[in-house]
Amino acid sequence: MMCAARAAQRGRQVLIIDHATSLAEKIRISGGGRCNFTNRVVGASNFLSQNPHFCRSALARYSPQHFIALVERYGIRYHEKTLGQLFCDDSSQQIIDLLVQECADGQVDWAMPVKVDSVGRADKDRFLVRTDHGDFDAAALVVATGGLSIPKIGATDLGCRIATQFDLPVVSPRPALVPxxxxxxxxxxxxxxxxxxxxxxxxxxxxxxxxxxxxxxxxxxxxxxxxxxxxxxxxxxxxxxxxxxxxxxxxxxxxxxxxxxxxxxxxxxxxxxxxxxxxxxxxxxxxxxxxxxxxxxxxxxxxxxxxxxxxxxxxxxxxQGFSKAEVTLGGVDTRALSSKTLGALTQPGLYFIGEVVDVTGHLGGYNFQWAWSSAVAAGDAL
The missing domain is CATH 2.40.30.10 (Translation factors)
Structure with missing residues (x-):
């Protein structure tokens, strides 16, 4: 949603395809229902990756202060817990509503719930996504499918399978932030x-x-x-x-x-x-x-x-496995992506953002901030 809103508000025509029946469940359940949406202090040292410097560019260009300003613009009250963690005073639903409104402001289209059957090329310049509600094609495809953590709310390995299909290397996923x-x-x-x-x-x-x-x-x-x-x-x-x-x-x-x-x-x-x-x-x-x-x-x-x-x-x-893990360690190998745009270096128009990428944050709002920052990097490049 963050990436879609950013691109759509720049004049791009954007469609979000989501297989879930309930929107943004991982946001809804996070932080005990109050969403630890970022941390006041975020740097590359708060993340694990085979390339520890990869996240620097996106985090520098869209920082916690940018997202905090967005939260404040929507009048969402929040508080700080230990170690710079920021939570909504009321409900994580407020962050979901913020993102939905940002998408509405850009006139983003939705296809939800829609199951993706396959992803490929319509031709050398366009992607084709086949679904149980018909086919969609576009000049650019952003994979924002998350990791494998908490499968009961819809997590799958689709993002890694798409990367493999397009010959991009994947760092084997493992449960992280897990008992x-x-x-x-x-x-x-x-x-x-x-x-x-x-x-x-x-x-x-x-x-x-x-x-x-x-x-x-x-x-x-x-x-x-x-x-x-x-x-x-x-x-x-x-x-x-x-x-x-x-x-x-x-x-x-x-x-x-x-x-x-x-x-x-x-x-x-x-x-x-x-x-x-x-x-x-x-x-x-x-x-x-x-x-x-x-x-x-x-x-x-x-x-x-x-x-x-x-x-x-x-x-x-x-x-205790992906069912108890908060996030996924590993994902699409950052060596295959541009740190500036999150685009695949060998596949023009293909982007991977958020948890599906081999960038894993500490507990305390860091993984949400990576989601926002990587989304903006791709949204501004589309």
Whole structure:
């Protein structure tokens, strides 16, 4: 819709083809129904891609401030949560309505719900889209089909299939911003604690996030885990699997904390229960064989405890998949696209924007901003 509105308001004749029966479901459900529509501070470092510099051009030319100005022009009230995240005060439907009105202002046409049967060339200068409601042809085709996350609201791999059909490389899609699953031994110790949440610093590869972690019946979730899951997936995808490391005492030096409590006759789990959820602290100590009075634990073992508290290393067994993922890692390889226009370098008139491209943002409004920025880049080039 953003791309269509931009192109149509420049005088282009635009048709949106959408197979969904309900418009913009991913916007509607985002941010708990209030749509985290952007972040105040957005840069290339907030995104993962095999070409980390690709997103710079589009983000620079259509920044968060541009979209914020659009939101304010429509009188939509919003508020800022932690780390620059912006949400609607009322409902995500307001963002959908904004985009629909922008399309109406450009006299965009709609074909919805319409199932796409095939995409090809009508001739060397035009594309042909065959649907269950007839055929449509145009000089330019923009693929804005999103990723594979949340299939129950209509996500498919159509965009990647179209790219492959036109001989464009695709980075294998993986679930991102997704809960992680754990091996059976760790899970058997932690699963009974489902619902326990605590602050951590999560690290994997180049990623580092200070946020909440949450224990689930299948492993770990919460903002810190969702964030670091993208980096874990990226490491796996590039053939260099890396553990997820959690600092359980983000506000303390673990060695100093142990030294302060060194003469205590209390069980280590009880002491840790002062700074961590009590049930989790006890289970964590039992998992490592450390549920003993701290006074009885020798210097060598205390050093190991300090290291584990500051750098608890976990090797996830997997993720909860696309059904629980907020976005998709991977997509159309950016080497095949212009960073200025999002057009395919070898296929004039063919564009890929948003989540279908191998640009994946952090949690916190970054993926929506990439959607807006990439859409404007293509809309201004049509």
């Amino acid at each position: 992680l699953t754990l091996d059976s031994e760790t899970l058997s110790a932690l699963a009974p604690l489902a619902g326990a949440a605590f602050d951590v610093v999560a690290r994997c590869g180049d990623g580092e996030f200070r946020e909440r972690a949450l224990i689930t019946h299948r492993g770990l979730s919460g903002p810190a885990i969702l964030q670091i899951s993208s980096y874990w997936q990226y490491a796996c995808a590039t053939g260099h699997p890396a553990p997820v490391r959690l600092n359980l005492l983000p506000d303390d030096d673990a060695a100093d904390w142990l030294a302060e409590h060194g003469d205590s006759n209390a069980l280590l789990g009880n002491l840790l229960g002062e700074v961590l959820p009590k049930r989790f602290a006890k289970a964590w100590c039992e998992l490592h064989g450390w549920e003993r009075p701290l006074k009885q634990i020798g210097a060598k073992e205390r050093k190991a405890i300090a290291k584990a508290l500051a750098n608890w290393s976990l090797a996830p067994s997997g993720t």
